[in-house]
Amino acid sequence: MKKRDDLTKDMPAIPATDLSRRRFMGAAAMAGVAGATGLGAAVMSRESFAAAAEAARNNFIVHPGELDEYYGFWSGGHSGEVRVLGVPSMRELMRIPVFNVDSATGWGITNESKDVLGHDNTFLNGDSHHPHISMTDGRYDGKYLFINDKANSRVARIRLDIMKCDKITTIPNVQAIHGLRLQKVPKTKYVFCNAEYVIPHPNDGTDTSLESSFTMFNAVDAETMEVAFQVIVDGNLDNTDADYTGKYACSTCYNSEKALDLAGTMRNDRDWAVVFNIERIEQAVKNGNFKTLGDSRVPVLDGREGSELTRYIPVPKNPHGLNTSPDGKYFIANGKLSPTCTVIAIDKLDDLFAGNLKDARDVVVAEPELGLGPLHTTYDGRGNAYTTLFIDSQVVKWNVADAIKHYDGEEVNYIRQKLDVHYQPGHNHASLTESRDADGKWLVVLSKFSKDRFLPVGPLHPENDQLIDISGEEMKLVHDGPTFAEPHDCILVRRDQIKTKKIYDRDDPYFASAVEQAKRDGVTLESDNKVIRDGNKVRVYMTSVAPMYGTTEFKVKQGDEVTVYVSNQDTIEDVTHGFCMVNHGVSMEISPQQTSSVTFVADRPGVHWYYCNWFCHALHMEMRGRMIVEKA
Secondary structure, eight states: OOOHHHHHTTSOOOOOOSSOHHHHTTHIIIIITHHHHTSSOSSOOHHHHHHHHHHHHHHHOOOTTOOOSEEEEEEOBTTOEEEEEEETTTEEEEEEESSSOBTTTTBTTBHHHHHHHOTTOOOOOOOBOOOEEEEETTEEEEEEEEEEETTTTEEEEEETTTTEEEEEEEOTTOEEEEEEEEOOSSBOOEEEEEEEEOBOSSOSSSOOOSTTOBEEEEEEETTTOOEEEEEEESSEEEEEEEOSSSSEEEEEEEOTTOOSSHHHHTOSSEEEEEEEEHHHHHHHHHTTOOBOOTTOOOOEEEOSTTOTTEEEEEEESSOOOEEEOTTSOEEEEEOSSSSBEEEEEGGGHHHHHHTOSSSGGGGEEEOOBOOSOEEEEEEOSSSEEEEEETTTTEEEEEEHHHHHHHHTTOOOOOEEEEEEOSSOEEEEEETTTTSTTOOOOEEEEEESOOTTSSOOOSSSOOEEEEEEEOSSSSOEEEEEEEESSOOOOEEEEEGGGOOOOSSOOTTOGGGHHHHHHHHHTTOOTTTOOEEEEETTEEEEEEEEETTEESOSEEEEETTEEEEEEEEEOOOSTTOOEEEEETTTTEEEEEOTTOEEEEEEEEOSOEEEEEEOOSOOSTTGGGOEEEEEEEOO
16 A cells, blocks of 8 residues: 555645644644645634634524424444434434344334244344435435444334334345445335345355455345345345436445455455446346345345346455445445545446446546545535545535546645544444435544543543534534444434324234234133133233222233233324333333233233333323243
């Protein structure tokens, strides 16, 4: 690699200042680059800096009784959940369990959640990375949010009207689903997701060589959550995104060397951005030009270099993020081990697939040098891009059109500003940036290390999310927020684009299995409180209305398999009930008009109390009952 001085010699200098790094935080936004770019004085006074910072902070304050302008959905990282924040306040509103077990809601404990996770699910962990919201005509429609599980090769769907996960699909034939993005137009028909690690087929231990191993690009039907097709590629897939025509998706791809050791994976100066022709892939599936692997019936197509289904564009080096500009003109691949980003013109891809270009690099229209460790790029909808620089601990704002001019030989400075962030930023995300509506108001930077930013909490430190105002010419850092277990990525959507229910509909499919069982038992969930015995299986139906259960005592026999159905008959939002059976590992949430159920074995004779574990009434403590277990 080039020396740092060589990499940055054409960049605007950041003037020295006597401020410490902590006090200098954001000085690049307000002064450092300003002098080199003509935006203002080279160094602001401390008084001016403080005044500008205070004005920016006032813009993000959401006062008591006011609502945030945006919903933010954060991946929960190693926790396996999704977190819901208000932006710009950065207040955490809710946590949506997905791949994890959550005792507060009963996720992973209730029958309804096991219907989603699988009743034979053996995984108690998840590693959620990339949350993305369904679209219609390139705009968020607020219907679904999709999230991957890298740890166990799964993709999940969350219904945004109730903020609950309703489908989880395990992707066959691959390991480690990482990058995930959605088809944007005419609607989200497919969820595109990359499997990162190569494996042999069959993966039965008979052949473990890297040469015979491969990974695949996958498409999941957004409505059925069934895998529509898989495409074999060269190398290891990383991140992905789709265009605004519905025709192309593009993924970064590293380890063109097919190496196992670290040094080997960095040997080549260039790896690839792989473009997938979705129309050709769909036609090949329709024509039956595919194979299947193992027990899976999913169509598998060969998209390795030379295939008519893909094109491999050489880009430097171990590329990471892949982001589509909101005007639909460009894919931008982030170099990671190169100081550059590669700007790919989407309108040249037709010629690339038609064979009208001599070289795949002919679709590259810019390759700006930005700094050390570019990972992810987002946009403000005004022609500017914002790229995280992991090694430099900065966000760089740059102009795409000027970068293209510079690539064509014009003497033009494409860098607008650099802003220090703390520390080592990974993903960043600007408001509405993945849609046509990118509005350039807020930028969230997810930094991997917080170090001295917060009170010490032992050897394991929180990470640091930072909120940056990008509504003006200069980026202004306005907020730090500690986060746990690598949230990894987020997405921001206007609050009017999400339509949530205040209470459940009684015919909601979310608890359809409970409704069907009640019908078979001749029970009316809305009014009946009954105990149904079916051999050693006992079903207990009870209503709940604050502050009491309809059933305050029931009897079973030792060894019985007990299923408790609780139907919340309250019609006022916020009156959520719970059901917790003491010393049985059983707890669940039942929101207004919802039915929830849980199954457990009554293995110990005696008296066992159950109680409401979600505060619902002034007499909440009195909302309880007894299970009497008769000795076998």
